[in-house]
Amino acid sequence: MTNDAATQLQIGCTSLRLPADMGIRRQMRHPARERPAAFSAAFDALQLIYDVFWHEDHKRIVIAGPPSLNLARLWKKARITALPSGERLGFQSHKSLSTMLVETTPAPENTDRIALEFAGRVFELAVQPNFVEKTAGSRVLFTMSKNNDLDWIRYWADWHVRLHGTDTVFLFDNGSDRYDVGEIEAALGAVDGLKTVGVIDFPYLFGAFDPAVKVNPYWAHFAQISSMSIVLRRLAGQARGLLNCDIDELANAPGGRSLYDIVAETRAGLLILPGRWVEPDTGSSGQTSASSDAHERFSLVDRDKNLSDSSPVKWILDPRRSWTKSLAVHPYWHWIHKRPPFTKTFLKGAFFWHFRGINTGWKDESRLSSRTNDLAVDDELVRARTRLDDASIRGLKTDAG
Numbered sequence: 001m002t003n004d005a006a007t008q009l010q011i012g013c014t015s016l017r018l019p020a021d022m023g024i025r026r027q028m029r030h031p032a033r034e035r036p037a038a039f040s041a042a043f044d045a046l047q048l049i050y051d052v053f054w055h056e057d058h059k060r061i062v063i064a065g066p067p068s069l070n071l072a073r074l075w076k077k078a079r080i081t082a083l084p085s086g087e088r089l090g091f092q093s094h095k096s097l098s099t100m101l102v103e104t105t106p107a108p109e110n111t112d113r114i115a116l117e118f119a120g121r122v123f124e125l126a127v128q129p130n131f132v133e134k135t136a137g138s139r140v141l142f143t144m145s146k147n148n149d150l151d152w153i154r155y156w157a158d159w160h161v162r163l164h165g166t167d168t169v170f171l172f173d174n175g176s177d178r179y180d181v182g183e184i185e186a187a188l189g190a191v192d193g194l195k196t197v198g199v200i201d202f203p204y205l206f207g208a209f210d211p212a213v214k215v216n217p218y219w220a221h222f223a224q225i226s227s228m229s230i231v232l233r234r235l236a237g238q239a240r241g242l243l244n245c246d247i248d249e250l251a252n253a254p255g256g257r258s259l260y261d262i263v264a265e266t267r268a269g270l271l272i273l274p275g276r277w278v279e280p281d282t283g284s285s286g287q288t289s290a291s292s293d294a295h296e297r298f299s300l301v302d303r304d305k306n307l308s309d310s311s312p313v314k315w316i317l318d319p320r321r322s323w324t325k326s327l328a329v330h331p332y333w334h335w336i337h338k339r340p341p342f343t344k345t346f347l348k349g350a351f352f353w354h355f356r357g358i359n360t361g362w363k364d365e366s367r368l369s370s371r372t373n374d375l376a377v378d379d380e381l382v383r384a385r386t387r388l389d390d391a392s393i394r395g396l397k398t399d400a401g
Contacts, residue, residue, distance in 0.1 A: 009198040016049040033212035042208035063102035066222035136238035175203035248358035254349025268343035269318030275311025280357035300375040
């Protein structure tokens with residue numbers, strides 16, 4: 001498998017943060033409840049929009065942003081005008097707890113921006129292109145990352161290229177200060193077999209776990225959940241498959257097959273991947289073990305399957321299925337919001353390894369040390385690495401050719 005210079009897609013986003021002098025802020029759920037200062041600092045009260053782009057039908061315009069919450073009444077009074085034509089556009093909102101898509105009525109073909117009248121202010125916003133046709137039929141891997149070691153990123157991409165036939169990677173960079181977007185592009189561009197790479201500058205507040213609520217305490221991760229809708233609606237809505245895995249996660253499929261081929265065979269195009277925790281070396285913390293070959297160094301899992309298999313699930317989706325086209329459907333970290341009933345498929349041997357030691361402390365510092373000393377080598381992980389290193393894998397042919 002060779003890399004003939006992966007195409008680097010230049011993907012800009014049109015965002016809007018409410019000016020502080022407007023005096024308008026998004027409120028938290030149950031705002032009177034007490035919360036730690038860390039949650040309040042991570043909560044994004046001012047971001048109104050993450051991106052504005054053409055729908056894949058090239059007629060409607062889509063606005064992706066955080067949930068409206070207490071701002072819903074202002075959205076109802078808002079006006080959207082296509083420019084330069086000046087044509088007023090109708091719109092409807094598709095909301096969930098962590099994200100919202102605004103869908104306009106068809107806009108004139110020459111529209112290059114919109115004017116959004118919101119709470120007495122008018123904002124001009126460029127309409128970004130849709131890349132769905134460029135990535136049609138591709139095998140997409142996507143994630144959000146901040147300051148992860150570039151060698152980790154390369155290994156993560158290479159694993160999925162060689163074992164599953166991934167040919168396209170989208171990475172949302174959440175404000176890294178160890179390197180710039182160009183260095184991430186170069187790291188991914190060096191991975192043999194990748195045809196398309198898109199690194200998106202996405203430096204918005206990540207959000208945090210909310211201890212004040214019992215139901216959906218991760219609800220305030222607006223940026224990450226909204227980025228998933230951007231992948232589905234703007235970047236890869238006609239791909240062969242969308243694999244949702246973070247840098248500290250490596251996916252597995254039974255029988256040495258590709259997950260993209262397996263999900264294409266499922267009834268509804270949604271394969272759920274349970275997670276298996278891989279523990280840091282008990283002799284050192286994740287920080288001191290976090291070297292460029294860290295994925296290779298960690299092989300230990302808890303003997304107690306109740307612990308080792310307790311990682312939340314991930315998924316791979318075939319976005320070409322008709323049910324995914326509704327803008328009311330929102331992909332989340334661990335589930336698909338408003339998916340139809342009976343659309344999930346589980347398959348023995350289809351899961352992912354979740355490496356606790358591949359961690360900068362960006363999301364969860366508790367993963368930097370092992371939870372137990374009762375550990376054993378994961379033989380399945382060892383076998384997968386053998387397949388990775390096998391020369392025949394470098395010429396991987398998926399079922400689809």
